[in-house]
Amino acid sequence: MIKQTIVALILSVGASSVFAAGTVKVFSNGSSEAKTLTGAEHLIDLVGQPRLANSWWPGAVISEELATAAALRQQQALLTWLAELAADSSADDAAAINALRQQIQALKVTGRQKINLDPDIVRVAERGNPPLQGNYTLWVGPPPSTVTLFGLISRPGKQPFTPGRDVASYLSGQNLLSSADRSYAWVVYPDGRTQKAPVAYWNKRHVEPMPGSIIYVGLADSVWSKTPDALNADILQTLTQRIPQ
Structure with a gap:
């Protein structure tokens, strides 16, 4: 019985983790073709990507499907x-x-989300690094x-x-x-x-x-x-x- 309970708990935690991970389409530098990022559990997993390091964050937009x-x-x-x-x-x-x-x-x-996307702010601000659940789109580019x-x-x-x-x-x-x-x-x-x-x-x-x-x-x-x-x-x-x- 105890073993079954532990197995059920592990499955539950695993399912929650999968549910929490977001899928994000990323449009960068004016490109009309998106690159897809999967498994982003929190906002920093997205904006902290090295390939986005030179983005102009004041004009970046993230939207959610609904x-x-x-x-x-x-x-x-x-x-x-x-x-x-x-x-x-x-x-x-x-x-x-x-x-x-x-x-x-x-x-x-698009359904813009009101949140600061600057990675430095996301890392340190209270509630600045929310979980990503569902489907998102991010637009980033140069100034x-x-x-x-x-x-x-x-x-x-x-x-x-x-x-x-x-x-x-x-x-x-x-x-x-x-x-x-x-x-x-x-x-x-x-x-x-x-x-x-x-x-x-x-x-x-x-x-x-x-x-x-x-x-x-x-x-x-x-x-x-x-x-x-x-x-x-x-x-x-x-x-x-x-x-x-």
């Missing part, structure tokens, strides 16, 4: 919401909303050299990153579309943090984006009787889940 499915549903719900808003708006507002909708539709999103302009502006897209340049300066050559917020923009940093940046002449503050950041010009409070905060928040959430390019 969270990715949820992120895709959220993106689709956001697109539906914007389509409904455009249908109920004036011609100028509808054109602006549809331009924003096209940008969001072009995004590739980017651009900033992306996004939202209700005339020419969205990438601009060269310039040290010391602030958000207002990046937007200075843009025309704002109908219903755009003219007083504030948002910075979505590569690590998923967001920051509201005052950009009008009366409230301008020097906010510098990091390379790889997104500068988002959203919907203005004064234009919408229905609160735009929820819509802008959903757009920002989608931007934080963008797959690094």
Whole structure:
């Protein structure tokens, strides 16, 4: 009886160990082909890989399979919401909303996990090295050299990153579309943090984006009787889940 109990316990521990090990697809340096890592029981087993030693961790993204499915549903719900808003708006507002909708539709999103991936932090931070259970995808690469302009502006897209340049300066050559917020923009940093940046002449503050950041010009409070905060928040959430390019 004692022998049977010991055998059962060993099998149980072995099964738990197998269950805890994660499988990770790794996309590095812009490659479209993933390398698969199996048996990663904790985060450090992944980010501590020697082949990833030169990665730029502030912009790295790890996603989980079920969270990715949820992120895709959220993106689709956001697109539906914007389509409904455009249908109920004036011609100028509808054109602006549809331009924003096209940008969001072009995004590739994933179920980003909110955790610091820097191996030095993972090793020492409390709860910084969680177990990996299930299927994950990791994107890592070198430091980017651009900033992306996004939202209700005339020419969205990438601009060269310039040290010391602030958000207002990046937007200075843009025309704002109908219903755009003219007083504030948002910075979505590569690590998923967001920051509201005052950009009008009366409230301008020097906010510098990091390379790889997104500068988002959203919907203005004064234009919408229905609160735009929820819509802008959903757009920002989608931007934080963008797959690094």
